[in-house]
Amino acid sequence: MxxxxxxxxxxxxxxxxxxxxxxxxxxxxxxxxxxxxxxxxxxxxxxxxxxxxxxxxxxxxxxxxxxxxxxxxxxxxxxxxxxxxxxxxxxxxxxxxxxxxxxxxxxxxxxxxxxxxxxxxxxxxxxxxxxxxxxxxxxxxxxxxxxxGFPSAARFVAQAFAGANLDNAALPGVYVGVVMGRHAGFLTAASALGKKFADDGPHLIYLPERTFEVDRFLADVKATHERYGRCVIAVSEGIHDASGQPIITTLAKELERDAHGNVQLSGTGALADLLCEEIKAKLGIKRVRGDTFGYLQRSFIGCxxxxxxxxxxxxxxxxxxxxxxxxxxxxxxxxxxxxxxxxxxxxxxxxxAGKTRTMEDAFISASGTDVTDAFRLYLRPLLGSGMPDAFRLRPNPVAKVLRR
Amino acid sequence: MxxxxxxxxxxxxxxxxxxxxxxxxxxxxxxxxxxxxxxxxxxxxxxxxxxxxxxxxxxxxxxxxxxxxxxxxxxxxxxxxxxxxxxxxxxxxxxxxxxxxxxxxxxxxxxxxxxxxxxxxxxxxxxxxxxxxxxxxxxxxxxxxxxxGFPSAARFVAQAFAGANLDNAALPGVYVGVVMGRHAGFLTAASALGKKFADDGPHLIYLPERTFEVDRFLADVKATHERYGRCVIAVSEGIHDASGQPIITTLAKELERDAHGNVQLSGTGALADLLCEEIKAKLGIKRVRGDTFGYLQRSFIGCxxxxxxxxxxxxxxxxxxxxxxxxxxxxxxxxxxxxxxxxxxxxxxxxxAGKTRTMEDAFISASGTDVTDAFRLYLRPLLGSGMPDAFRLRPNPVAKVLRR
Missing domain, CATH: 3.40.50.450 (Rossmann fold)
Incomplete structure (x- = not known):
């Protein structure tokens, strides 16, 4: 009827x-x-x-x-x-x-x-x-x-990291990009789809499905920076410690809670800034930059x-x-x-109703800081046609004259 | 030869x-x-x-x-x-x-x-x-x-504000987007090209070519919010007070200076967060969100x-x-x-060599918080073909039954 x-x-x-x-x-x-x-x-x-x-x-x-x-x-x-x-x-x-x-x-x-x-x-x-x-x-x-909605936001995140990786390769340092996702790391994990060459970033991906330990994080960054001379990191806004406490709360003085009783994680650059400060202070790396993708990742028109x-x-x-x-x-x-x-x-x-899905274990690498090929196979077709691609020069070095 | x-x-x-x-x-x-x-x-x-x-x-x-x-x-x-x-x-x-x-x-x-x-x-x-x-x-x-390089970055900023405006119209509040530009406001001003309908944001644009006064800023935001029930704001990272002191320095405890002797303005969400705090505290508006466009605006692949x-x-x-x-x-x-x-x-x-151009007066409105049509005519052809466009529903209201 x-x-x-x-x-x-x-x-x-x-x-x-x-x-x-x-x-x-x-x-x-x-x-x-x-x-x-x-x-x-x-x-x-x-x-x-x-x-x-x-x-x-x-x-x-x-x-x-x-x-x-x-x-x-x-x-x-x-x-x-x-x-x-x-x-x-x-x-x-x-x-x-x-x-x-x-x-x-x-x-x-x-x-x-x-x-x-x-x-x-x-x-x-x-x-x-x-x-x-x-x-x-x-x-x-x-x-x-x-x-x-997820595939388009994932596409934005993948394109953003593909570009951030190129920028970071041109001016080496550490780059931290904070991505939305309170409990589920899918959108942060999408950063991996911005990677093309083996040494491309994101080199490290931190998801809310895994416990975040600051010491372990710093050791990961140090090792990556020593290996590649640079480090691109994707971080979920929802990363938390072993007790489930959001990492951002360790620094935020005042926590605004929305009507759902949730801590405000988006619309502030605090987590990226905190992580950058940690890296600068503890690892002594000078060029450390952080971006919070914020509302851009869900509202950008044209992606x-x-x-x-x-x-x-x-x-x-x-x-x-x-x-x-x-x-x-x-x-x-x-x-x-x-x-x-x-x-x-x-x-x-x-x-x-009212249930929450998080990332399947099969999508997260054993290290906990990368995705698996199963995730790549899962996400790639959703990103749609016309994904931009990045290319590199492949030139031979010129023999030194003065410093040989 | x-x-x-x-x-x-x-x-x-x-x-x-x-x-x-x-x-x-x-x-x-x-x-x-x-x-x-x-x-x-x-x-x-x-x-x-x-x-x-x-x-x-x-x-x-x-x-x-x-x-x-x-x-x-x-x-x-x-x-x-x-x-x-x-x-x-x-x-x-x-x-x-x-x-x-x-x-x-x-x-x-x-x-x-x-x-x-x-x-x-x-x-x-x-x-x-x-x-x-x-x-x-x-x-x-x-x-x-x-x-x-400017036209593509300007296109990113225009598209970002077009999207942020739609997002803000769907969930009304105050939105602050901080854009790169130490001395020249061109890129921040590009946000105006994201505007289509008369009541679209950005409603307020703050450029380094004009002195930034916090009280004046708060009064502008208050008036806009009362008028539209929301407010989208574009702010240059380089805004400064009458003495030329960057607004961000009033809050940043530690200032990292790069090799050129410049204060680090990019790669931190501090300015957006500061302005949002001011608005929340002084105007009592609850939903205030800030994004720092950071490296996305210059490195995003596919815009x-x-x-x-x-x-x-x-x-x-x-x-x-x-x-x-x-x-x-x-x-x-x-x-x-x-x-x-x-x-x-x-x-x-x-x-x-070594000279710096800033925005011509003819490009800035008398209010100091908007651009002129001369600027729109200047920038529009540079943004290129295929700029995304936003459309609205135009439905009639349904007569109330319970609350008439």
């Missing part, structure tokens, strides 16, 4: 392709007879409880295509993490507007919101299809081979994986198809086959 | 297109009969004094083309700023290897090195053509409409202006043509005509 009205919203951190999923929902839903209105909520669940809804029914498909190719959340997003009372408010608004299908594009927290709203509707015996559409640059949703775009569009389309022809709520998931093809399935919301 | 041997080297901070200039020299020089060897010096002038030279004569033109499209200095670079004694060492090596032409790709400091080496050769009555080839992302060479590539290649080619058929040393400069075409001329080394 086709509903008369559907509602779509976007939650959590924006990505380069989240608008593809939005547009996938809108265009696919408008194809279905019976659907009279396609609504969007401004700034995710917050827009729903505030009844800040917009009508996407008359948006031109031409403009929708252009918006799809634009990064960040076109409807606006939110960091609100609804509790039961909040979800009851959401359901009240959906009911008042006679919404028959609710689509929420987001990460772990968003899938949990969809799960609770779905339960509310069932308890009230109200006919509502609730579908969660995956999105997160962290790649930390369980049940998915990978999540839309996107075409594979990611395609898949983000398809999870939106599939969501509508599952809702129209399926008989259950759920979370759309990406599955992999071959080398490489994507397919989709609808997982139960409980299978995804 | 064609020399038998020529030498080319690269100095200063790498750019996305400096290898275009290198390859322009090599390929053009190899065309000239009489030229038997094309040498390169590893790591700029340091490679010359160390006799660390390589032979580019047998490098394939195919690989040279691939290297040209690769960012960063393929021969390696250096931060050494030669004094007279150092330049005498350079000249000694050039003489020992019977070099007839010396090409140095670099910024202000490099042009001064070429000037001194040229004087040494004249004093010794040694036939040496010395040509400086312009390069700097700072765009601060006098006598040039703009410098190779390059095709106009910049073409011109960087041509300044290398033209350098060889001036050396072969001209009768004087000099610095190649880019001139502009029409809307838009580039042409080249050879300036006397003294006209360029």
């Amino acid at each position: 086709n509903p008369r009205k559907i509602l779509v919203a976007q939650g959590g951190g924006p990505t380069a392709v989240i608008n593809q999923s939005l547009v996938g929902v809108v265009l696919e839903a408008r194809r279905h007879r019976g659907v009279e209105f396609v609504y969007g909520a401004r700034h995710g669940v917050r827009g729903i409880v505030n009844e800040d809804l917009v009508d996407l029914t008359q948006e031109t498909s031409h403009n929708l295509e252009l918006v799809a190719a634009t990064p960040a959340a076109a409807l606006g997003s939110t960091r609100d993490k609804p509790d039961l009372a909040y979800c009851q408010e959401i359901f009240k608004v959906l009911q008042a507007h006679e919404i028959g299908q609710f689509y929420y594009v987001g990460g772990n927290d968003s899938s949990d919101t969809v799960r609770i709203v779905s339960e509310q509707a069932q308890a009230a015996n109200y006919a509502l299809r609730c579908i969660h559409i995956p999105k997160t640059i962290d790649n930390d949703l369980v049940g998915n081979d990978h999540t839309p 996107v994986s075409d594979v990611d775009q395609r898949e983000a569009r398809e999870v939106g389309e599939k969501a509508v198809q599952y809702a129209m022809w399926g008989h259950r709520d759920g979370s759309v998931a990406i599955k992999r086959s071959g080398y490489y093809a994507a397919d989709y399935e609808l997982l139960p919301l409980e299978a995804v | 064609n020399p038998r041997k020529i030498l080319v080297a690269q100095g200063g901070g790498p750019t996305a297109v400096i290898n275009q200039s290198l390859v322009g020299v090599v390929l053009e020089a190899r065309r000239h009969r009489g030229v038997e060897f094309v040498y390169g010096a590893r790591h700029g002038v340091r490679g010359i004094v160390n006799e660390d030279l390589v032979d580019l004569t047998q490098e394939t033109s195919h690989n040279l083309e691939l290297v040209a499209a690769t960012p960063a200095a393929a021969l390696g670079s250096t931060r050494d700023k030669p004094d007279l004694a150092y330049c005498q060492e350079i000249f000694k090596v050039l003489q020992a290897h019977e070099i007839g032409q010396f090409y140095y790709v670099g910024g202000n400091d490099s042009s001064d090195t070429v000037r001194i080496v040229s004087e040494q050769a004249q004093a010794a009555n040694y036939a040496l053509r010395c040509i400086h080839i312009p390069k700097t992302i700072d765009n601060d060479l006098v006598g040039n409409d703009h410098t190779p 390059v202006s095709d106009v910049d590539q073409r011109e960087a290649r041509e300044v290398g080619e033209k350098a060889v043509q001036y050396a072969m058929w001209g009768h004087r040393d000099g610095s190649v400069a880019i001139k502009r005509s029409g809307y838009y075409a580039a042409d080249y001329e050879l300036l006397p080394l003294e006209a360029v």
